[in-house]
Amino acid sequence: MAEQAIPAEVLEAAGPTLLPARGVDLRRSARLGLTAGGVAVFVSANGMVEAFSKRDIVGPISLGYAMLLGVALGFGYLAGRPPQVLQGFAAPRPGWRNLVGGLLAGAVAGAVMAVFLVLIATFEVRRIFLNIGPELVREAPRLLTVGQDLGPGLALIFGLATALGGLAGTLHLLRERWRRAVLAAVLWVVLFGLLASVVIQVLRGIQTQLRLWTAPIADVLYAGGALSVAGVALVAAAAFGASLLRTSGRRRRPLRRRLDQLPDTSRRLVRVAVLAVLLLGLGLLPQILGSFLSEVLNIAGIFLLMALGLNIVVGFAGLLDLGYVAFFAVGAYTTALLISPQSSLGLGWVFWAAVPFVILASAVAGLMVGTPVLRMRGDYLAIVTLGFGEIARLLFLSDWLKPVFGGAQGIIRIRDITIGPVELRGPQAFFYAIFLFVLLATYITYALQDSRIGRAWAAMREDESVAEAMGVNIVVAKLSAFVVGAMLAGFGGALFATKIGSIFPHSFNVIVSITVLVVIIVGGMASVPGVVVGALVLVGLPELLREFEEYRFLLYGALLIFMMVNRPEGFIPSGRRAQELHEEDMAQDAWLRERAADEREADVTAPAPRKAGEG
Amino acid sequence: MALLGIRGLTKDFGGIRAVNGLDLDVDAGQIISVIGPNGAGKTTLFNLITGMAPVDAGEIALDGHDIVGLRPSQILGLGIARTFQNVRLFPEMTVRENVMVARHCRTRSGMLTAILRLPSFRREEAQTRRRAEDALAFFGARLVGWRLETPARSLSYANRRRLEIARAIASDPRLLLLDEPTAGMNPQETQELTGLIHKLRDRTGIAIVLIEHDMRVVKGISERVVVLDYGQKIADGTYREVAGNERVIEAYLGRRATQA
Numbered sequence: 001m002a003e004q005a006i007p008a009e010v011l012e013a014a015g016p017t018l019l020p021a022r023g024v025d026l027r028r029s030a031r032l033g034l035t036a037g038g039v040a041v042f043v044s045a046n047g048m049v050e051a052f053s054k055r056d057i058v059g060p061i062s063l064g065y066a067m068l069l070g071v072a073l074g075f076g077y078l079a080g081r082p083p084q085v086l087q088g089f090a091a092p093r094p095g096w097r098n099l100v101g102g103l104l105a106g107a108v109a110g111a112v113m114a115v116f117l118v119l120i121a122t123f124e125v126r127r128i129f130l131n132i133g134p135e136l137v138r139e140a141p142r143l144l145t146v147g148q149d150l151g152p153g154l155a156l157i158f159g160l161a162t163a164l165g166g167l168a169g170t171l172h173l174l175r176e177r178w179r180r181a182v183l184a185a186v187l188w189v190v191l192f193g194l195l196a197s198v199v200i201q202v203l204r205g206i207q208t209q210l211r212l213w214t215a216p217i218a219d220v221l222y223a224g225g226a227l228s229v230a231g232v233a234l235v236a237a238a239a240f241g242a243s244l245l246r247t248s249g250r251r252r253r254p255l256r257r258r259l260d261q262l263p264d265t266s267r268r269l270v271r272v273a274v275l276a277v278l279l280l281g282l283g284l285l286p287q288i289l290g291s292f293l294s295e296v297l298n299i300a301g302i303f304l305l306m307a308l309g310l311n312i313v314v315g316f317a318g319l320l321d322l323g324y325v326a327f328f329a330v331g332a333y334t335t336a337l338l339i340s341p342q343s344s345l346g347l348g349w350v351f352w353a354a355v356p357f358v359i360l361a362s363a364v365a366g367l368m369v370g371t372p373v374l375r376m377r378g379d380y381l382a383i384v385t386l387g388f389g390e391i392a393r394l395l396f397l398s399d400w401l402k403p404v405f406g407g408a409q410g411i412i413r414i415r416d417i418t419i420g421p422v423e424l425r426g427p428q429a430f431f432y433a434i435f436l437f438v439l440l441a442t443y444i445t446y447a448l449q450d451s452r453i454g455r456a457w458a459a460m461r462e463d464e465s466v467a468e469a470m471g472v473n474i475v476v477a478k479l480s481a482f483v484v485g486a487m488l489a490g491f492g493g494a495l496f497a498t499k500i501g502s503i504f505p506h507s508f509n510v511i512v513s514i515t516v517l518v519v520i521i522v523g524g525m526a527s528v529p530g531v532v533v534g535a536l537v538l539v540g541l542p543e544l545l546r547e548f549e550e551y552r553f554l555l556y557g558a559l560l561i562f563m564m565v566n567r568p569e570g571f572i573p574s575g576r577r578a579q580e581l582h583e584e585d586m587a588q589d590a591w592l593r594e595r596a597a598d599e600r601e602a603d604v605t606a607p608a609p610r611k612a613g614e615g
Numbered sequence: 616m617a618l619l620g621i622r623g624l625t626k627d628f629g630g631i632r633a634v635n636g637l638d639l640d641v642d643a644g645q646i647i648s649v650i651g652p653n654g655a656g657k658t659t660l661f662n663l664i665t666g667m668a669p670v671d672a673g674e675i676a677l678d679g680h681d682i683v684g685l686r687p688s689q690i691l692g693l694g695i696a697r698t699f700q701n702v703r704l705f706p707e708m709t710v711r712e713n714v715m716v717a718r719h720c721r722t723r724s725g726m727l728t729a730i731l732r733l734p735s736f737r738r739e740e741a742q743t744r745r746r747a748e749d750a751l752a753f754f755g756a757r758l759v760g761w762r763l764e765t766p767a768r769s770l771s772y773a774n775r776r777r778l779e780i781a782r783a784i785a786s787d788p789r790l791l792l793l794d795e796p797t798a799g800m801n802p803q804e805t806q807e808l809t810g811l812i813h814k815l816r817d818r819t820g821i822a823i824v825l826i827e828h829d830m831r832v833v834k835g836i837s838e839r840v841v842v843l844d845y846g847q848k849i850a851d852g853t854y855r856e857v858a859g860n861e862r863v864i865e866a867y868l869g870r871r872a873t874q875a
Contacts, residue, residue, distance in 0.1 A: 447729055451724070453729065467716070473688045
């Protein structure tokens with residue numbers, strides 16, 4: 001629909017509420033500056049800047065500094081952004097206000113930071129704030145004043161923040177297409193810097209495994225573990241160019257549609273070929289990634305399995321389960337009991353013989369948790385399931401059941417998974433087992449979502465009593481969601497037990513439940529791609545960047561708040577959720593579409609001919 | 616024997632007797648209007664029949680079989696479907712999915728057949744889709760085409776009412792309970808709907824009981840009118856009979872002040 005400016009007299013008549021915004025609101029910019037200052041002070045005072053200062057990501061800029069720079073740039077960008085306008089209103093012209101907005105936010109943030117620096121340089125606060133040590137400002141390396149004395153340091157910080165804020169604000173002077181390209185370039189540079197070890201490993205791995213000359217690329221891009229100048233230039237140029245190409249006017253038909261237009265046989269051929277290449281790539285993946293990265297993927301994979309299961313319970317069926325770790329524990333203990341020669345049963349079976357029992361045990365556990373909470377909804381359900389999770393852990397820990405589960409000593413010497421004569425020993429081999437189960441879980445999720453029971457779950461999520469009135473047996477639907485969710489978590493537990501080789505009750509605390517829940521909320525409720533990305537980012541990344549470990553839950557919390565405010569549907573939302581949470585925009589769209597459709601209908605005129613009558 | 620037989624049906628909410636010893640027979644293929652002042656117990660009657668509220672005393676029999684105490688989903692399976700006074704759809708599900716849910720009780724495929732994508736599952740799924748679209752096509756072009764894929768929430772009010780009726784029809788009921796089906800519709804839409812209700816009965820032979828406040832609809836549509844007041848049946852007959860009934864006029868207009 002074409003942008004249309006509403007005539008001035010109409011706007012005047014409609015009163016001030018309908019007048020288009022005048023551009024950047026400077027008071028808002030100042031407020032954003034204060035927030036930015038607060039964030040910068042917070043990450044400096046809680047030791048994050050210091051903890052992250054050992055990892056250089058771009059040239060000499062450490063991750064810690066990158067965080068501070070990012071705060072100035074990010075908030076400057078927000079502060080310089082013109083307010084959103086409704087469709088049909090003329091957008092305010094970009095101009096000096098964008099620049100001033102950014103500058104102002106940067107300056108305010110810099111000033112806040114400067115005050116903070118003066119304070120910690122004057123007063124000794126280490127007894128209260130453990131992480132504000134002398135090396136931040138007073139002694140070398142004077143981290144926060146970039147190695148300068150206080151006076152010049154303050155000037156530098158203030159100037160830098162103002163300049164960066166202004167710089168980010170000026171981005172809004174660019175056309176959208178170019179601005180996007182710049183943002184893409186910045187984003188990719190940061191990603192390549194952050195994931196330096198991964199990129200280097202992958203490029204080297206490809207060379208050794210596939211004999212392609214990729215390792216020299218790593219030497220060009222990186223110097224001493226951080227992006228080199230050439231690396232920055234190359235990555236930024238590539239991202240910039242790719243973004244421009246993607247948004248270029250020439251609309252190419254989407255790949256999917258072009259595929260659909262191929263004849264049946266060749267389409268099948270393409271599909272088989274793509275699948276073969278994918279499988280080959282995945283087969284080689286652990287070799288290319290090496291031992292450490294494979295291990296990271298394995299940990300993320302186990303959480304992904306759980307997240308896919310919880311996604312069925314929470315995302316599909318709408319049952320908020322906070323004690324999900326119980327099923328994970330049941331799977332792990334069942335496996336351990338059956339395949340460890342030193343467990344109380346002392347059976348020492350092979351892994352695959354234990355799998356049916358894992359399924360059975362977790363299904364029973366699902367029924368045991370599901371049955372008593374059948375009549376509970378929402379918050380009450382969450383609290384009760386939280387209790388069940390703790391009960392499970394305490395039972396495994398208890399002296400009462402020590403003869404079976406080994407109490408705090410847990411169960412050790414859990415055998416590796418074997419496939420025929422091959423033992424899946426070590427993370428690279430284990431990857432295949434995890435991948436197999438994740439693939440299975442993904443398939444099950446998709447298959448169930450688009451089926452009779454999937455619709456029953458969705459109906460139940462929306463309105464339990466109406467679902468029952470329309471023929472969905474709520475008891476069956478609830479229990480089946482709990483059981484399927486429990487089974488997937490049980491698989492996760494089984495893999496966890498064999499991966500670690502020994503299990504202890506303290507591995508199954510409430511934090512696991514919370515982490516899995518955060519994965520699906522941040523990734524995108526009821527969206528499989530979202531859950532995958534969520535698990536990789538939220539579980540994989542902290543494993544990769546060890547400094548994060550200490551701040552893991554702080555970052556989870558910050559991320560959750562950010563997502564709830566700005567993107568409650570998650571990174572990669574399922575179509576339905578996205579609409580639900582952006583009601584206003586959608587309502588407007590729907591209204592426009594409805595009107596357009598009615599107009600179309602009016603053209604055809606008259607009560608439409610009924611085709612169904614014959615049936 | 617009547618399709619639906621209600622004997623001595625009683626329901627209390629605290630100290631209030633919402634339905635009081637009600638007897639009612641519904642024959643197959645009949646269109647009955649239930650009218651009465653606000654709070655007369657009309658919607659409660661529907662809730663009791665469909666099992667959404669527990670019965671305190673009395674019997675409800677479908678084809679001679681007692682259905683008191685069954686789950687709402689079982690009652691739908693036996694052939695009693697309903698709509699709600701304040702339209703209750705699954706707002707985030709698409710129009711088509713809303714109706715497909717109603718086929719739940721007429722389909723069998725379990726999780727395993729869904730996961731294995733057995734031919735029986737595919738066949739049933741295709742059939743469910745077709746039946747859903749057929750039910751929607753009952754309202755002509757209003758709910759089909761591009762609207763099949765839109766979330767129910769984005770429909771206009773009248774279309775939501777239509778969708779709710781389509782959802783109920785899709786479950787292949789023998790008895791359809793419509794709670795104020797024309798509320799919020801303009802005269803033209805109301806007229807169209809009454810025509811459709813007639814057509815539905817003629818084509819499928821199902822019995823339809825509707826709660827209605829619009830007397831023109833009641834007059835035009837019903838073969839029998841049942842009047843409730845304070846949970847009791849105070850009149851039962853044709854529109855003409857009921858309209859002349861002293862107690863009905865009294866219930867609606869109050870007692871004449873002549874005796875004072």
